[in-house]
Amino acid sequence: MMQRLIHILWPSFLVAGVADIVFTSLFDPLEIMYRGEPLIEQRIAAYTLGFFIFWLLGIASSMLTCYFQRGANEINRCPLPATRRPEGCPKREGGGDCC
Amino acid sequence: MAATDDKQASNEAPIEQQLYAIRQTIQARAVHGVFANWRIALVLLTQALYYGLPWISWDNRQAVLFDLAARKFYIFGLVFWPQDFVYLTGLLILSALSLFLFTAVAGRLWCGYACPQTVYTEIFMWVENWFEGDHIARRKLDASPWNAAKLKKRGLKHLVWFVIALWTGFTFVGYFTPVKTLAAEVASMGLGPWETFWILFYAFATWGNAGFMREQVCKYMCPYARFQSVMFDSDTLVISYDPGRGEPRGARSKKTDYKAAGLGACVDCGVCVQVCPTGIDIRNGLQYECIGCAACIDGCDQIMDKMGYPRGLIRYTTENAVKGKYPDQSIIRHILRPRTLIYTVLLGTIAAAFLYSLATRVPLRVDVVRDRVALSKETDDGLIENVYRLQIINKDNAPHRYTIGASGIPGLKVVSAGREIAAAPLETIDVPVSLVADPTDLKGRSIEVTVHIQAADDARIRDDVSTKFFNR
Numbered sequence: 344m345m346q347r348l349i350h351i352l353w354p355s356f357l358v359a360g361v362a363d364i365v366f367t368s369l370f371d372p373l374e375i376m377y378r379g380e381p382l383i384e385q386r387i388a389a390y391t392l393g394f395f396i397f398w399l400l401g402i403a404s405s406m407l408t409c410y411f412q413r414g415a416n417e418i419n420r421c422p423l424p425a426t427r428r429p430e431g432c433p434k435r436e437g438g439g440d441c442c
Numbered sequence: 443m444a445a446t447d448d449k450q451a452s453n454e455a456p457i458e459q460q461l462y463a464i465r466q467t468i469q470a471r472a473v474h475g476v477f478a479n480w481r482i483a484l485v486l487l488t489q490a491l492y493y494g495l496p497w498i499s500w501d502n503r504q505a506v507l508f509d510l511a512a513r514k515f516y517i518f519g520l521v522f523w524p525q526d527f528v529y530l531t532g533l534l535i536l537s538a539l540s541l542f543l544f545t546a547v548a549g550r551l552w553c554g555y556a557c558p559q560t561v562y563t564e565i566f567m568w569v570e571n572w573f574e575g576d577h578i579a580r581r582k583l584d585a586s587p588w589n590a591a592k593l594k595k596r597g598l599k600h601l602v603w604f605v606i607a608l609w610t611g612f613t614f615v616g617y618f619t620p621v622k623t624l625a626a627e628v629a630s631m632g633l634g635p636w637e638t639f640w641i642l643f644y645a646f647a648t649w650g651n652a653g654f655m656r657e658q659v660c661k662y663m664c665p666y667a668r669f670q671s672v673m674f675d676s677d678t679l680v681i682s683y684d685p686g687r688g689e690p691r692g693a694r695s696k697k698t699d700y701k702a703a704g705l706g707a708c709v710d711c712g713v714c715v716q717v718c719p720t721g722i723d724i725r726n727g728l729q730y731e732c733i734g735c736a737a738c739i740d741g742c743d744q745i746m747d748k749m750g751y752p753r754g755l756i757r758y759t760t761e762n763a764v765k766g767k768y769p770d771q772s773i774i775r776h777i778l779r780p781r782t783l784i785y786t787v788l789l790g791t792i793a794a795a796f797l798y799s800l801a802t803r804v805p806l807r808v809d810v811v812r813d814r815v816a817l818s819k820e821t822d823d824g825l826i827e828n829v830y831r832l833q834i835i836n837k838d839n840a841p842h843r844y845t846i847g848a849s850g851i852p853g854l855k856v857v858s859a860g861r862e863i864a865a866a867p868l869e870t871i872d873v874p875v876s877l878v879a880d881p882t883d884l885k886g887r888s889i890e891v892t893v894h895i896q897a898a899d900d901a902r903i904r905d906d907v908s909t910k911f912f913n914r
Contacts, residue, residue, distance in 0.1 A: 349663070353663050357665075368524045368527045368530070369524070369527075371513060371524070385511075386510060386511045386513070387510060387511055387619070387636040387637070388636055390510055391636050391639065391640070
């Protein structure tokens with residue numbers, strides 16, 4: 344689980360940093376208009392929020408990667424042996440190979 | 443041999459998992475020696491630089507300031523604008539190429555001596571050693587139940603860690619907002635929310651990375667560690683155990699003639715494993731976990747001294763030298779090889795181009811925007827007039843006056859409001875300008891024209907921008 348978490352949070356963190364730097368050097372956040380009004384008033388705030396927005400996008404993408412990474416076998420069959428399945432799992436007892 | 447391999451394989455898988463989940467804490471034994479001293483020197487040097495640099499002034503302002511709020515980067519006498527992004531790219535390419543070159547020549551020098559992860563881990567381990575004792579005492583403390591003494595030791599350690607982390611976070615933010623203002627804000631408790639957030643965020647990252655994650659950052663999070671092997675070759679200087687000299691390893695008394703007893707120089711004391719911050723056994727050969735800190739060299743040399751054996755059973759050497767293809771003395775001659783030559787030539791060329799471009803940089807930038815309301819109009823004298831807005835950025839540290847000219851149409855004239863065009867140091871000014879031309883000279887609906895902006899006091903400072911001139 345921890346491994347998954349690192350796989351999701353860390354690459355997206357790195358990409359968010361790069362994306363934030365590239366984006367804010369190309370565009371001045373104070374010049375971003377939304378319906379005729381400046382969207383944000385402080386640059387530091389824009390950089391910070393921008394970073395977290397990019398991070399969230401990266402997290403979403405990494406989560407989907409992890410989600411789609413499961414092979415057909417894992418979806419069809421639970422990878423855990425019957426005895427090691429979490430408590431309350433209906434397939435915990437008397438499983439054999441097939442779930 | 444097969445049996446040991448099996449044993450290793452069966453041991454490794456659960457450890458790998460544990461390192462992620464409930465990792466076994468590595469309590470590395472402190473080590474003294476040449477390379478440990480090098481590391482201490484580099485820790486002190488890099489940190490004196492990191493903590494000290496924001497406090498140095500230059501031209502009455504902070505010498506190194508990446509002023510994000512004003513979108514200007516100050517590096518000593520130079521000022522960079524967002525339009526100078528190409529220099530940042532150039533700098534990154536130069537850094538990457540230097541890293542490639544260093545790695546090809548001498549392995550993970552960066553990791554072992556200068557990487558912030560190594561440096562802060564080292565500092566945090568000094569603190570840990572100070573409050574909790576050596577690796578044996580620390581392991582005991584880990585195992586002991588919580589009591590007043592443990593609470594005191596752990597509490598003090600974390601307090602000092604926290605102070606260092608906070609100072610690191612403060613310094614980090616001090617590179618992006620003026621550090622003296624920041625210090626005054628901290629002193630008067632008037633710190634803004636964003637600055638507070640980033641100080642705490644960076645402090646928390648320092649504390650977590652150097653206090654807890656440590657070698658896991660290198661093993662699981664560092665991208666460089668993963669692709670280092672493409673920069674290595676058989677002539678790269680790496681930390682290696684010399685199996686030819688060491689094997690067969692085994693315990694023996696100092697007095698034994700180990701050669702007669704059929705043993706190698708390795709006494710199998712395990713010091714090289716105990717001192718390793720990533721917990722590997724260098725005797726198993728080069729591994730991607732090895733950060734090149736050379737702690738095992740120092741540790742092994744101490745043992746070799748005690749045994750009266752020559753040093754260097756574990757040493758900086760190359761794969762080819764260990765294999766006996768050439769003696770250690772001729773490693774230097776193998777530094778020059780196609781790979782390092784290519785890196786050096788690339789690095790030299792890009793560095794030269796970078797410096798040339800920096801030296802000949804014109805501290806002026808002009809953007810031209812057409813007046814959107816009236817594309818073109820006829821004046822009372824029957825001439826055609828186009829109105830533009832010039833955005834003039836004076837990137838210089840000195841004030842300048844400018845003159846404006848235009849070309850592209852015969853008899854094209856610049857009509858400005860008659861006022862002097864002057865910009866203070868680092869100022870951006872907006873100047874309305876109209877260009878006037880005789881309709882008889884105009885061929886076609888729109889004509890490409892060039893506006894020339896020239897500093898009145900310095901012939902080198904000029905910029906030309908193209909725009910369109912519309913006929914009626």
